[in-house]
Amino acid sequence: MAAFTAPNYLSRLIHCSCLRSGVRCSPLSLPRFPGFLRFFRLSSSREISAPETMQSTGSSMEVLKAVLKRCAVQPDSIVIRDQQKSYSYAQLISSSRSIADLLCNRDLTQPSHGSTIAMSSQQEQQKSRDLQGARIGIIAKPSAEFVAGIFATWLSGGVAVPLAISYPESELLHVMNDSDVSVVLSTEDHQQMLKDVAVKCGARFSIIPDVMSSMAHDSISLGGEIDDSRTTETGVENALIVYTSGTTGKPKGVVHTHAGITAQVEILSEAWGYSSADQFLHCLPLHHVHGLFNALLAPLYAGSVVEFMNKFSVRGIWNRWRESYPKDGVKADNAITVFTGVPTMYTRLVQGYEAMEPELQLASAYAAKQLRLMMSGSSALPLPLMKEWERITGHRLLERYGMTEFVMALSNPLDGPRKGGTVGKALPRVQVKVISEDGSEVNSSEVGELCIKSPSLFKEYWKQPEITKESFIGEGFFKTGDTVRIDEDGYYVILGRSSADIMKVGGYKLSALEIESILLEHPAVSECSVLGLPDEDYGEAVSAVIVPVASARDVTGSKPVLTLEELRSWSKDKLAPYKIPTRLFLWDSLPRNAMGKVNKKELRKLLQ
Structure with missing residues (x-):
């Protein structure tokens, strides 16, 4: 790859955009073509946010500060491993600063219609280093480059929007258009697809440089201070927009602040004992809070090492554990200590274990036993699977509960009894309330809707103030939409969604209505109904009942x-x-009620 020089790279980027649009302009001029002005959009200061009572007042960008501090003290220490490569704090921060230089090369907040704003040279210098809340889309496989893209966005005062590699173009366009993404950062392996998508939504595209090639800064200066004025004086408190899986229609943008992220990583580090002695094996997508918070941001905050496995591999995971603990009393320097996954992963790992020769089973079971902690989440953990995993590895999986809107809120304990079929009790600093259909609080023995209040609660649904307002009840409690009960020990049991149209498939919450609307576009489909049917591997399987067109x-x-x-x-x-x-x-037909609505309860009975 050619040397990465931010000003020249951005000039080439502008020039290429002009050529693509058919507009003649020099690399240093501001082109005027449809979509370019979206590159300068700011986060709205008029959005109606969630009740102030749930907003955290903690410090901002503490994850990044923690990494910078460690970089200043131990720049050559490893922080990320990926595909047999190791990346130091110095390499990660150097790359992050290089990308931030690119993002801040041109003032994203300057009016582009010819008007000027008088300001002091000091103000001008500050503004040139601050995106003031512009949204930056980041799409890459789990890697050091993805992390550098997130950190660079925060260093430059932007809001990171993690994008899913698995999204088809239509869903990518929805997320990018909805969040008003200004720039899309990606790695070379997704270059062609992302260029085309970026053009369609009027955004810029830039390649994230390889972290190993980004050592351009003196290591002494790599741990420099972060200017907190970006999140106070300019009002840019937003840090992330994470999109839901689309449980009630199109995916919604969930806005997390720097203060909320700080609260969450503090909570998780305390509850699960994360520390600089931990090394995580990361096999999860990074557009989902499980992979982004539990397995990346919280570990980085705690000083842990994160090792990415880009694609889930049963053989690869068992091999990695055996490499970590090859024989009795031996522990490799880079030994994995923590693993977190979804139930489907553990099902596959059990199947892989059962297919091994007896000698390899012994070595695998021994290695797995040596890990400090194993966790499961994103969908319900079947009790038989929990017991089988404990039989093989000695680990009683720690099951917990969270949502995109607040990340994690309930958890079985690190030390203490972990009860199968439950998600434990409230995490530190989290308040819980269970309400009936009329909104009144229920007794501990009754069933009701789970409501959460936490310093990590989201700020708002992006550009949806009414839905944001409707999602909260008094005192800043968020309505989760999940039905729960509390057992005799005070542990919460998730009974499911109150709506029949919500499915939980392999850790994702999916909307049957959204899928139905797409299937109805098929020329052979007259009517259809989608529902989740029980599945041993994925919890539920997306099942379609279709009435074909007569022709x-x-x-x-x-x-x-x-x-x-x-x-x-x-x-x-x-x-x-x-x-x-x-x-x-x-x-030939679907069961319907008197109002013509498909009776999914009856449909489910007929299929089971």
Whole structure:
């Protein structure tokens, strides 16, 4: 890769954008073509946020500060490993600063219609280093480059929007347009696709340079102070916009502040004992709070090492654990100590273990036993799986509960009894309330809707003030939409969603209505209903019941009108992989109530 020089790179970027749009302009001029002005959009100061009672007042950017402090003291210490490569604090921060230089090369807040604002040279210098809340999309496999992109966005006063590699173009465009992304940062392996998508939504595209090639700063200056005025004087307190899985329609942008992130990493580090002695094996997507907070930001805050495994691999995980603890009493210097995953991962790991030769099973079970902590979340952990995993590894998985809107709120204890079928009790600094349908608080023995109040609660749903307001009750409690009960020991048991249209598939909460709306676009589909049916591996399987159009029906019955393979192939460009149906039923009609609405309760009975 050519040497990374921020000013020249941005000039080339501007020049290429002009050529693509057909507008003639020099690399140093501001082009005027549709979409370019979106590069200068600021975060709105008029959005209606969640009640002030739930907003954290803690310090800002503490995760980044913690990394910078360690960089100043031990710049050559390893902080991230990825694909047999190790990255030091100095390399990570150097790359982050280089990307921040690129993002701040041109003032994103300057009016582009010719008017000027008089300001002192000091003010001008500060503004040139501050994006003032512009949204920066980041899409890359779990890697040091992804982390550098997040840190660079924060260093430059921007708001990071993690994007899913698995999203089809239609979903990427929705998220990018909804969040008004100004710049898309990505690695070279996604360059062509992201260039095209960026042009369609009027955003800029830039490649994140390889972290190893970004050593351009004196290590003595790498741990410099962060200017907190960006989150106080300028009012830019937003740090992240994480999009939901789309449980009630299109995915919503959940805005997290720097203060909220600080509160969450402090809570998790305290509750689960994260420390600089830990080394995490990370196999989760980074557009989801499980992978982003539990397995990345909180460990980095605590001084842990994070090792990325870009793609979940049963063989790779067992091998890595055996490398960490090769024999009795031996522990490798880079030994993994913490692993967190979703139930489906543990199911696959059990299957992999059962396929091993007896001698390899002994070595694998011994190695797994040596880890300090193993956790499960994002969907319910089946009790038989929990027991089988404990039999093999000696680990009783720590199950916890969270949502995009507040990250983690309930957890089984690090030290103490971990009860299967429960998600434990409230984490430190988290308050819990269970309410009935009329909004009154229920007794501990009754069933009701779980409500959460935490310093890590989100600020707002991006550009949806009414939905934000409706999601809270008095005193700043957020309504989760999950039905719970409390057992005799005070542990919370999640009973499920109150809506029949919400499915939990492999750690994702999916909207049946959204999937139905896409399937109805298929030329052979007249009516359809989507629901989640029980599945041993994924919790629920996305199942589609379809009534074909009359013209497509084969009266002879010699061949199906539509096969599952055909439907899945057609859906690939329209739905994320985990939303595509894995089961298909072709019926003549759907059961409906008197109002013409599909009776999903009856439908479920007929299918089970």
